[in-house]
């Protein structure tokens with residue numbers, strides 16, 4: 001049986017960062033990955049020869065210092081999201097174009113949105129970043145949803161719609177399914193209420209040349225040969241032999257001193273632990289899944305909207321285009337528009353027809369129509385339609401996890417508390433800084449590596 005210091009389970013950004021830091025600390029490492037690729041929630045979608053677009057996580061921005069430092073360390077480069085020109089806002093059939101970040105709202109709606117934002121900022125400040133469960137009103141806020149709070153506190157229908165729609169895209173699910181406390185904690189740890197939404201100066205400021213999956217693929221390439229074992233879902237982690245842990249994957253068994261499980265709690269639930277995990281950790285994993293966001297791409301021979309003074313961004317109440325962004329390659333050699341689709345029939349902010357949910361042709365047709373409404377007739381002449389449906393991923397159960405009501409207050413630090421020689425990484429375990437983001441994945445991986453390396457002595 002192969003014997004190493006540390007086994008890392010999961011070759012996403014978090015697991016591979018942990019493995020890199022462990023190797024730097026002189027530890028021997030094996031990384032088991034269930035899938036036939038590294039990168040987890042980051043991956044490339046091939047468009048044409050030499051051109052790709054990001055099927056999963058794609059943006060990095062200021063404050064995401066751990067991710068930006070790692071990108072730099074790996075010799076990768078970023079480029080800014082295209083922002084030159086006007087954005088489009090379309091609601092109830094009225095299409096307007098605007099500069100800057102604030103859509104053209106009536107003074108009353110603007111005031112209403114501002115009061116919602118101010119109250120959320122104030123509430124978020126009272127949530128401790130490293131222990132949201134200690135907020136004075138933690139139980140109360142965790143037993144209601146963000147959507148319910150918006151419904152109760154918005155005075156205008158448009159501000160209510162706008163806030164719900166905008167944040168559906170951030171958390172990959174209907175705000176009515178998301179805990180208010182989890183949302184306030186997200187604001188506290190990810191640049192306030194505006195941070196997650198903004199392009200310049202916000203979470204969507206930049207992309208990685210060649211795609212964010214290059215973070216994971218470069219990390220994997222630079223590990224010692226044979227360290228990463230693909231197609232090897234871990235089925236059991238056995239701590240019954242004091243001092244040793246035995247990790248059994250479908251194709252190999254490895255003995256080690258410490259283990260890092262680097263995935264969302266919902267995904268860790270598929271692994272059998274001997275002895276059983278503490279009840280709070282088990283319960284956390286049972287509710288740990290998250291919302292899934294699918295990405296749809298329309299490809300054009302060139303980014304034609306730029307000729308019309310548009311930056312490719314749009315916010316609308318059209319079925320297929322709640323939020324559109326310019327996802328063209330850095331040189332603009334071809335044009336790509338990306339839109340996001342929440343695959344949930346229970347979604348009440350935007351409702352998709354059954355046909356669109358079940359048929360790729362229907363999605364392509366509906367997307368073409370909505371993009372033409374936003375960007376004009378040239379949008380109806382794409383060269384290609386592509387999509388990445390995360391709901392079809394075998395090993396990844398959601399985009400952003402741990403947002404269900406009750407989860408922040410009830411499970412407290414079970415998200416990070418080691419169990420024997422098992423440490424927890426994965427972006428969700430970066431409680432105090434950018435959980436849910438690639439940045440959080442790096443931070444959680446580095447933290448777990450530090451703990452595992454120290455415990456190996």
Ligand code: FAD
Nearest residue numbers: 010012013014034040041057058059234426427436437438
């Ligand atoms: P993962 O990437 O989920 O890695 C976990 C790995 O564990 C996976 O490779 C999985 O296959 C593997 N695994 C699961 N079970 C087992 C098992 N039993 N045995 C072995 N291996 C197993 N973040 C941003 O910062 N900016 C964005 O713009 C952004 N947009 C996003 C858009 C979408 C559509 C999605 C899906 C995510 C987005 N994110 C974004 C989130 C970001 O991608 C994640 O936070 C980050 O990639 C998580 O990395 P991770 O290593 O923690 O987990």
